Amino acid sequence: MSGDDMSVGDAPHNPPRPIRVLLAEDQVLIRDSFKVLIDATPGMSVVGEAGTGAEAVLLAHRHRPDVILMDVRMPDMDGIEATRRICADPASAGARVLILTTFDQDDYVYASLQAGASGFLIKSATAGELLAAIRVVASGEALLAPTVTRRLITEFLHGPRHAPASRDLNDITRREREVLALIGRGMSNSEIAGHLHLTVGTVKTHISRLLAKLNARDRAQLVIAAYEGGLVTNPDGRR
Known part of the structure; x- marks a missing residue:
């Protein structure tokens, strides 16, 4: 040939x-x-x-x-x-x-x-x-498995020696803030989509924007941002 x-x-x-x-x-x-x-x-x-x-x-x-x-x-x-x-x-x-x-x-x-x-x-x-x-x-x-995320919240965000630094979240939108809070609670993209009644593709778009706006390298760094921004302070996600 x-x-x-x-x-x-x-x-x-x-x-x-x-x-x-x-x-x-x-x-x-x-x-x-x-x-x-x-x-x-x-x-x-x-x-x-x-x-x-x-x-x-x-x-x-x-x-x-x-x-x-x-x-x-x-x-x-x-x-x-x-x-x-x-x-x-x-x-x-x-x-x-x-x-x-x-x-x-x-x-x-x-x-x-x-x-x-x-x-x-x-x-x-x-x-x-x-x-x-x-x-x-x-x-x-x-x-970052949800079990690890929840243990992190439980063990370290309730005591003064593990109090997270403050994080300015003024540059993100209300919807991005909601997505970030759910990431901090250990939810997957599909779980976030179901919770907020969005498509998985839309959730991914919000996450991409969050990564850029918060100068985060990956999802693990977004978890940190959620803690430092005060979006998650209890294991059940109540603020």
Whole structure:
């Protein structure tokens, strides 16, 4: 068959680039198990391994991964400070940080979001949940489950030591404010659409505008904005 005979459907195409993952975990057995799982999964590869927060910052700058699995408790520098430095570095700011946590580490959730984390993964998660979390975060979405969001509200927005900073929301519309409040309560796009009697497409448009107006990198940062703007102060969403 000549080149002129080749149809558009026959044109070769390149496979999508694998999701490049950096592992930041000080426990070698856990790190090794993650590496074996990820490297054995089509469409993913481990590009670096860090045993300390300082190493994570260095390797993130060097390799520019798509996703970083970041443990909170590590030597030299904890995962929150490492996340803050990675997200502030222009060379590694495009990386999405997925915090590895346990429910007895709830103290870190709010600080991790402020530092720039895009999601959280419980260490007891299954292999399937881990891989799904990496894909979600790599796609640019935030992985912030409603259960985590509600725990965050319950645990940290009722005490003076966790009082959120104030946030000026004067530039957003009334509808955008409603959408932001529901994001802060942990609702998905479809749940927000149903609650406000909108289409999912309209909700996505409002979210895009909120991201731009509030200079937020993803949905997790919008959750922070909802807290700091005083839109959510109780687990049931009542102000």
